[in-house]
Amino acid sequence: MPVLSPPRKRRKEARPSELLKAALDLFVEKGFASTRLEDVAARAGVSKGTLYLYFENKDALFKAVIQEGIIPVIAENEAIAARHTGCSFDLLERLLENWWSKIGQTAYAGIPKLIVAEARNFPELASFYYENVISRGRALVGTALRCGMASGEFRSMDVETTIDVVIAPILMLLIWRFSMACCQNVESDPQCYLRIHVDLLRQGLRRIDRESRV
Amino acid sequence: MPVLSPPRKRRKEARPSELLKAALDLFVEKGFASTRLEDVAARAGVSKGTLYLYFENKDALFKAVIQEGIIPVIAENEAIAARHTGCSFDLLERLLENWWSKIGQTAYAGIPKLIVAEARNFPELASFYYENVISRGRALVGTALRCGMASGEFRSMDVETTIDVVIAPILMLLIWRFSMACCQNVESDPQCYLRIHVDLLRQGLRRIDRESRV
């Protein structure tokens, strides 16, 4: 027999996006398991029950966050790659630039750390992210690498492993920022970090003409 | 009025190490928050109450795992660096080799992912790990880099940022293995990955004599 406080204004249209924004913020701050849906609802200015009016359950809420915020950026990058002409390293830089501006500099930057952190305990969410984001991202980098190798711009290397080496420092930058960064008194400059990474790659991927190989 | 099953054999000496082994395995598998101390105790062949006889609480149990398993390896690496003579890149390779054999190829390999995953929710544990492992590890790499730059073996770069770039792919390798690896049907070869990383570093860190800089 609940009576209590009066319902807030009825605004059916605005609720989903407000809830998604609140969910993103709290998921990034607390992680998936430790985020309380009651807190998500409160941050969006509604009650817990209202959240369940718009999202089936916690999993569905999380998938919706990814669906709305990250998958469109992957699709953008696929379009960039599709219409790209010119050298392959330029393509890699453009993909990174778009990823950095749409994900790296927004609240979505915290998602990769969340996924890595919770993958073992929520394998279905991890699979969803892998299928829709990671595998498509790896494919993009792989295409650029294969192109560059075919044209002689890059030297021949194991493509699948090189994809991981290319992506790892970028992921690690985001992961660090949303985990251990609080322990460091001196915070690093991401621009500087990315520039060094790109410079190393430019030099490292390039085909070597005269050098001896071991 | 609990009566129930008879106590197991009394073996005060063996309990702590058995509990630490069980705790490491479960922490790595489930994470810190999701590991139930009752499961840790059960895996060590004792009851939950017994665990509290030997460890103050969950935090103390975790710190003991780090203290026993990882901090000694850092100390070893500090000794290796202290008695090293010769070129700085060799030192980097030796430090990596020892780290890989003592941590990367053991159950402790799962700890970096755990730390990154739980740092936000357990800042005291993160600080403990940062003080005792990360800052000391970064200092080791930093010393090697500064040495190499002073002797002209390496080109001059921002040391603190370069430390991160050097370490990131190694950390990412471990993190990946204990998180998303389950989603990939094809698992990558860590030896190959590390070899590519080291090769890129060898080339990338080296002082460039004649090349133009942008």
Add this chain to the structure above:
DNA sequence: TAACTTAATGACCGACAAGTCATTAAGTTA
């Protein structure tokens, strides 16, 4: 303005886990 539809609420349920402590019995001492 009466009747109706549905957005919104929050008390409640069930499951789960950290940490406590009264009780038991294994092993030791006299």
Add this chain to the structure above:
DNA sequence: TAACTTAATGACTTGTCGGTCATTAAGTTA
């Protein structure tokens, strides 16, 4: 072997949180 010390147990307390649903009232229709 009686008295004693302490390793070991697990029921219980306390608190948390995902998800449900009976109830309320905002807004709409006739």
